[in-house]
Amino acid sequence: MRYPKLRELREAVKALVKGPYTTKFPKEPHLPFQRFRGRPEFSSKDCIGCGACVQVCPSGALSMRDEGDNRILQIRWDICIFCGQCQANCLTEKGIRLSQEFDFATTDKREELKQEIEKPLVICQCCGNIIAPYDQILWVSERLGPLTFSNPTLMLFYLQRQNLSLDELTKDMSRYIKAGKVKKELLRVDRIRILCPRCRREAVLKS
Ligand code: SF4
Ligand code: SF4
Structure with missing residues (x-):
């Protein structure tokens, strides 16, 4: 024997008293949960x-x-x-x-x-390859705190944010590239530059 579906009956009675559950959208604006x-x-x-x-x-x-x-x-x-x-x-x-x-x-x-x-992307000042988005490097550098100074790329970004950067061109990488400043060969002095991991390794090994 099948019993009547009491739960459904209760909901039907409730709807008769309280009105329908559905909204009148698009006739009236609907605010979701x-x-x-x-x-x-x-x-x-x-x-x-x-x-x-x-x-x-x-x-x-x-x-x-x-x-x-x-x-x-x-x-x-x-x-x-x-x-x-x-x-x-x-x-x-x-x-x-x-x-x-x-x-x-x-x-x-x-x-x-x-x-x-x-x-905007940050470009390696040696090989011209993409390192990461500008905002991502800033975000990482903010979270590292004093450890930022252990990496020259992050340090240059930190200094730039404090308006203390020695290299004004790092503020605008496209200007840097258009000015033909992308280098092909790494020297000891290039350790204090914005470099991709591959060029950073090379610069450290060469010096
Ligand atoms: S992960 Fe993709 S599919 Fe899922 S909500 Fe975000 S954009 Fe939509
Ligand atoms: S994960 Fe977040 S921060 Fe990263 S690209 Fe997507 S929306 Fe932007």
Whole structure:
């Protein structure tokens, strides 16, 4: 014998008294619950361009590419599955956050449903290869505290932030490259320069 579904009956009676559970969206605006996972958005201020979120995104909605001396991070909202992995694994915990935005109705092409931010890159002053985004190096140097002075690249960035840098050109790497200052050969003096790990090793061994 099958018993009546008492729980469903109770909910039906409750709905008769309290009204329907559904909202009247889009006739009336809808405010999602506080923990609702809506459209993820980058914060230009808090993102350091490390790319950790790109590595964990299961749907491939996040991507990054290096163009010239800039890293471009992109999020495609038409591909995103709103899992929240990017926010959970963000290095700064504030670089990308899921908003409460859920309404994607648009007449634009789906490729237009995206956000892009640019992060300037730091280039090795010897070989011209990319080291890391400028903001990422600053972020690391801030967390290391006094240990920053154990690495000449980080030390130069710290001094630059305090407006004490001896080399004004390190403030603008593109100006540095355009000025033809990228060196091909390392000398002892090059140890106090902004170098990639490979050139740093070479400079230390040569001196
Ligand atoms: S919410 Fe998930 S799918 Fe969407 S961008 Fe973040 S990691 Fe990728
Ligand atoms: S700081 Fe956060 S949002 Fe920015 S690239 Fe790194 S993980 Fe992604």
